[in-house]
Amino acid sequence: MMGLNREKCTTCERDGVVVVRPYSGERLCRSCFLQNFERRVQKTITKYDMLREDDRIAVALSGGKDSLTLLRVLVKIERRFPKASVVAITVDEGIPGYREEALENARRACEELRVEQVVITFEEAFGFTASEAVEGGYADELRLGACSVCGVLRRKAIELGAMRAGATVIATAHTLDDIVQTYLMNALRGDLNHPPIGLRRDGTGALPRVAPLRLTPEREVILYAYYSGIPMQEVECPYSSGSQRSLIRSFLNEFEERYPGSLYAALRSLENLLNRSRGSDFERGTCRLCGLPSGQDLCRSCEIVSSIVNLKAERLRRVPAVLQTAFT
Numbered sequence: 589m590m591g592l593n594r595e596k597c598t599t600c601e602r603d604g605v606v607v608v609r610p611y612s613g614e615r616l617c618r619s620c621f622l623q624n625f626e627r628r629v630q631k632t633i634t635k636y637d638m639l640r641e642d643d644r645i646a647v648a649l650s651g652g653k654d655s656l657t658l659l660r661v662l663v664k665i666e667r668r669f670p671k672a673s674v675v676a677i678t679v680d681e682g683i684p685g686y687r688e689e690a691l692e693n694a695r696r697a698c699e700e701l702r703v704e705q706v707v708i709t710f711e712e713a714f715g716f717t718a719s720e721a722v723e724g725g726y727a728d729e730l731r732l733g734a735c736s737v738c739g740v741l742r743r744k745a746i747e748l749g750a751m752r753a754g755a756t757v758i759a760t761a762h763t764l765d766d767i768v769q770t771y772l773m774n775a776l777r778g779d780l781n782h783p784p785i786g787l788r789r790d791g792t793g794a795l796p797r798v799a800p801l802r803l804t805p806e807r808e809v810i811l812y813a814y815y816s817g818i819p820m821q822e823v824e825c826p827y828s829s830g831s832q833r834s835l836i837r838s839f840l841n842e843f844e845e846r847y848p849g850s851l852y853a854a855l856r857s858l859e860n861l862l863n864r865s866r867g868s869d870f871e872r873g874t875c876r877l878c879g880l881p882s883g884q885d886l887c888r889s890c891e892i893v894s895s896i897v898n899l900k901a902e903r904l905r906r907v908p909a910v911l912q913t914a915f916t
């Protein structure tokens with residue numbers, strides 16, 4: 589689908605189609621695609637009433653192509669609203685060999701776009717890195733996949749970083765694909781009782797979260813990044829393969845390829861289901877440790893952190909006994 593050709597752009601009627609949208613039949617030249625992409629993000633924000641004119645927007649900036657794209661587009665949009673501001677929150681999970689490249693890309697993007705950046709590490713927020721949680725066997729002991737630990741803690745770290753930056757809203761780079769994947773994963777776990785992803789919910793006790801790319805397919809984010817010179821991370825996370833999400837992702841990619849438009853259809857129908865259960869109170873109370881909204885005594889992140897801290901302490905207590913055995 590990439591590469592210049594002599595077909596006519598369906599918007600400006602000039603030669604040089606670089607993007608074909610099988611789900612709508614549009615064929616766009618580079619310049620119309622980039623404009624259309626940015627306009628769609630703006631329309632998504634308006635459609636769902638995601639942002640206020642005086643928001644301090646914390647962009648969750650991992651340094652991957654999705655978040656770099658979101659930052660770039662939001663900075664352009666925010667310039668039209670003098671009372672709004674953007675701050676980037678970057679979480680360093682501590683995954684050596686993988687995170688360095690993205691952290692550097694995030695730092696450079698903030699420098700280039702003149703955006704303030706707050707970097708928060710798992711080590712400072714929780715006392716251990718994602719690698720330690722996985723390589724140290726703690727995730728296994730808790731019968732959790734690497735991404736289940738890392739994903740929950742990253743969400744919490746973004747919240748902490750955004751609070752530190754005085755933000756009023758968090759913008760995440762979840763794309764249409766990410767959101768449908770999550771809904772399907774929840775459905776397969778028999779747990780659809782969650783609020784819709786990326787739609788602003790004020791007054792919950794946590795910062796509201798919005799996903800301005802929720803109507804943008806992942807493939808188009810890749811194309812936007814490519815045609816805007818946004819760097820793509822080359823190294824993959826060593827813990828990503830075999831996750832539930834990778835399985836669902838390959839299934840959905842193949843399905844969308846064969847039946848264009850399926851992702852939009854899935855989003856609509858799954859959100860109709862969720863909207864029906866909107867009346868249920870998703871967070872009934874607050875976490876005893878961090879005070880953020882939680883249906884349980886401890887929120888999921890505090891539960892994971894306390895379990896890992898306890899397991900670490902238990903191992904340390906066992907050391908003298910091991911040493912004693914070694915010397916007798």
Ligand code: SF4
Binds near residue numbers: 825827
């Ligand atoms: Fe964390 Fe999983 Fe993402 Fe790796 S792939 S950074 S372990 S959530």
Ligand code: ZN
Binds near residue numbers: 598617619621
């Ligand atoms: Zn055009």
Ligand code: ZN
Binds near residue numbers: 876877879887888
């Ligand atoms: Zn908590």
